[in-house]
Amino acid sequence: MKAGICLSIGLTVLSPTGSYANPQLALAFGCFNCHGAIQRGDAPTFERLSGKLAKFKGDSVAEANFVSKYRSGEPLERVEAHERLSPETAKTLVHWLVEGGK
Numbered sequence: 001m002k003a004g005i006c007l008s009i010g011l012t013v014l015s016p017t018g019s020y021a022n023p024q025l026a027l028a029f030g031c032f033n034c035h036g037a038i039q040r041g042d043a044p045t046f047e048r049l050s051g052k053l054a055k056f057k058g059d060s061v062a063e064a065n066f067v068s069k070y071r072s073g074e075p076l077e078r079v080e081a082h083e084r085l086s087p088e089t090a091k092t093l094v095h096w097l098v099e100g101g102k
């Protein structure tokens with residue numbers, strides 16, 4: 001477990017993109033509280049979500065549409081943690097998931 005954490009931090013540092021779209025960002029925004037390995041309520045795990053969002057790969061228009069839908073939520077399924085995000089952060093986090101959420 002500990003070794004796994006070290007490894008993923010190492011990979012993040014070595015990431016050639018140098019972008020901040022990584023698990024640390026999701027961690028900072030508390031996303032794992034609901035989407036972590038231990039599911040809470042009806043929130044899908046990030047693993048399942050990124051499997052679902054992989055369909056947006058290479059389709060930036062559909063991805064952008066999803067980001068705005070995601071931030072506003074459905075009338076009966078509002079998640080405050082989603083709505084609090086700035087458009088830029090929401091975009092970065094959704095893109096991180098589209099790319100596999102690793």
Ligand code: HEC
Pocket residue numbers: 026029030031032033034035041042043044049069070073074077078079081082085093094097
């Ligand atoms: C309070 C719990 C909670 C937190 C915190 C939370 N989520 Fe969610 N999230 C949910 C629930 C519940 C759903 C499923 C309902 C839905 O689709 O809106 C969901 C769905 C999603 C979806 C899929 C939306 C869709 O329309 O298919 C994405 C993407 C997502 N969350 C990303 C995030 C990110 C990124 C963060 C961190 C900023 C985050 N969530 C924080 C509860 C949470």
